[in-house]
Amino acid sequence: MPSAERTACGELNPSRRRVGPLIYTVSREDVRLLGVGRRMAELTNDFTWSKSRHEKFRECLRAYYYQYYGSWGGWEAPAGSPVRELYVLKKLSSRWQWAGSVVHTALKRMLERARHTGRFQGLDELLARTRERARRDWSVSREKSYWREPSQIAGLIEHEYTEPVPNQEWKRIWDEVIEGSLRAFFTSVAFERIQRTPREKWLSVDELDSWLFEGTKVWVAVDFAFGDADGVIHILDWKTGKQREVDHTQVGIYALYAQQKWGAAPQGVRGGLVYLATAAGDCVTVSADPVALEACKDEMRRSIAAMRERLDDAPRNVARLEQFPQLSAPESCRRCPFRRPCGRM
Numbered sequence: 191m192p193s194a195e196r197t198a199c200g201e202l203n204p205s206r207r208r209v210g211p212l213i214y215t216v217s218r219e220d221v222r223l224l225g226v227g228r229r230m231a232e233l234t235n236d237f238t239w240s241k242s243r244h245e246k247f248r249e250c251l252r253a254y255y256y257q258y259y260g261s262w263g264g265w266e267a268p269a270g271s272p273v274r275e276l277y278v279l280k281k282l283s284s285r286w287q288w289a290g291s292v293v294h295t296a297l298k299r300m301l302e303r304a305r306h307t308g309r310f311q312g313l314d315e316l317l318a319r320t321r322e323r324a325r326r327d328w329s330v331s332r333e334k335s336y337w338r339e340p341s342q343i344a345g346l347i348e349h350e351y352t353e354p355v356p357n358q359e360w361k362r363i364w365d366e367v368i369e370g371s372l373r374a375f376f377t378s379v380a381f382e383r384i385q386r387t388p389r390e391k392w393l394s395v396d397e398l399d400s401w402l403f404e405g406t407k408v409w410v411a412v413d414f415a416f417g418d419a420d421g422v423i424h425i426l427d428w429k430t431g432k433q434r435e436v437d438h439t440q441v442g443i444y445a446l447y448a449q450q451k452w453g454a455a456p457q458g459v460r461g462g463l464v465y466l467a468t469a470a471g472d473c474v475t476v477s478a479d480p481v482a483l484e485a486c487k488d489e490m491r492r493s494i495a496a497m498r499e500r501l502d503d504a505p506r507n508v509a510r511l512e513q514f515p516q517l518s519a520p521e522s523c524r525r526c527p528f529r530r531p532c533g534r535m
């Protein structure tokens with residue numbers, strides 16, 4: 191069978207799934223959007239867009255303001271100042287976000303090493319190193335060390351707000367989400383395909399990058415991308431949560447990025463969503479056809495316009511707190527990292 195007929199998921203009919211309507215969910219991407227390769231002091235708060243930014247915009251306008259405006263400059267603000275507090279809080283993750291990020295980091299390191307050495311680390315070795323890192327993360331978070339260096343030290347919302355989480359729950363997070371996901375990855379069809387793909391065909395291993403969409407910088411981090419012998423670009427995204435139709439929308443954004451970054455043809459991108467919560471790391475193929483990509487672009491346009499409409503000065507990206515109201519239902523605030531400065535304790 192010609193390789194173009196198979197996707198990275200090993201499926202034969204890539205067009206059976208399409209990119210769905212753009213609905214946004216929480217992702218680990220937020221944590222990684224700042225401080226990449228540039229000194230913070232040189233940054234200006236320019237308007238950019240990402241899927242996670244829109245998720246925050248839809249979740250709560252006040253949280254969106256804190257995340258993208260109120261905390262700006264917090265890396266150099268004095269301890270105890272409101273801007274410093276918002277900056278530290280915006281870096282925190284829930285235990286589920288943290289577990290997903292541990293898995294992504296472990297796979298990124300393993301694949302990056304394989305890219306350079308040609309050798310894939312074994313599962314036992316990967317689990318041992320990941321366990322060590324996860325334990326260290328958890329311990330320093332419990333001590334709230336992230337207040338010292340929030341851009342370097344992981345912090346958990348549960349520790350910041352002294353939420354009672356039983357030991358069995360932490361163990362379950364390790365067993366089911368972190369170790370379970372890594373085991374699933376090693377048995378997945380996607381990993382088998384990655385191992386068979388010559389390294390010179392690898393295009394990206396979870397690299398944060400940006401592209402321009404109608405003048406707006408858009409952030410993306412593709413978990414894995416490679417080109418096949420027929421010039422088709424395959425994009426893979428690991429998911430540690432349950433399957434949701436909304437995951438397919440991410441592929442549309444990645445496909446648009448692939449067209450711009452690697453010059454992919456309109457029909458020349460295949461997406462694969464690898465669900466690591468399943469024992470075999472089930473892979474679902476997503477085809478991003480031109481109609482679906484146009485719908486994706488429309489959604490992005492609407493999203494960017496809605497964000498910019500809230501600004502006092504859109505060209506200079508100036509926002510005012512009063513334009514970003516709190517949620518009307520306080521019960522939705524229980525997991526928010528900003529609940530203390532927001533007065534919703």
Ligand code: SF4
Nearest residue numbers: 250253517523526532
């Ligand atoms: S505490 Fe509630 S209202 Fe305040 S930022 Fe968080 S989610 Fe929004």
